[in-house]
Amino acid sequence: MIIEETALSGCFIVSFNTIADARGGFTRTYEGTAFAKAGLASSVDHTAEVTNPTAFTLRGMHYQAHPAPEAKLVRCLHGSAFDVAYDLRPQSVTRGQWIGLTLTEEVGKALYIGQGFAHGYLTLSENTTLSYHLFTPYRAELQRGFRYNDPTIAIQWPAKPSLIGERDLALPAFALSAAK
Secondary structure, three states, X not given: OEEEEOOOOOEEEEEOOEEEXXXXXXXXXXXXXXXXXXXXXXXXXXXXXXXXXXXXXXXXXXXXXXXXXXXXXXXXXEOEEEEEEEEOOOOOOOOOOEEEEEEEOOOOEEEEEOOOEEEEEEEOOOOEEEEEEEOOOOOHHHEEEOOOOOOOOOOOOOOOOOEXXXXXXXXXXXXXXXXX
16 A cells, blocks of 8 residues: 655545456555554544446535544545545645546545545546545534535536536535635
C-alpha cells in the first residue's frame, strides 16, 4: 500500500498492490497500521457501497458538519467515476480549493478524503459501484451540502451530468462562510 499526498493537505491517493497468480489476485484495500503511520484516521466506523446504473450520474457535494466532520476512503469497485474533494477547513491553506481523481476498477487507487472536505462524484460509465470506508460515525443532523455546479467553487467536471437526484438538485448555492 502506498499513501501519497495530493495538492490538498488532508487528501491522499492510496495505491494498492495486487499479488497475482494462476488463481487470480489478492489486494489489501485497507490497512489501519499504514493509515495510522501516515497520520490518517485509522479506525473504520462503517463501510458502504453505492451503485449507479446510469453513466454520468452525479452525487454531491456533501459533507458532515462540525462537531463530527467525516473522513472517508473512496474506491471504485466497478466502472469509473470522477471523484472530487473540496476543502472547507477554516484554517487550511488550501481552503476553497478542490481536487478531482478518476477512479476505475482497473487503476487500483482510492482517494482518502480527510475531515473538513465536501465530497462528490460523477460516474463516467454505466454500472459504477463505489466503496466507502467511513472513519466518522454518521450523524443525519449534521449532513450538509451545496450545488455541484456553483460558479464560486468552479469544479471542472469532465462531462455534463445526465442524472442528478432531487436532494442534490435542491442543495443551496455554496457559501464558504457557512460551510462549518
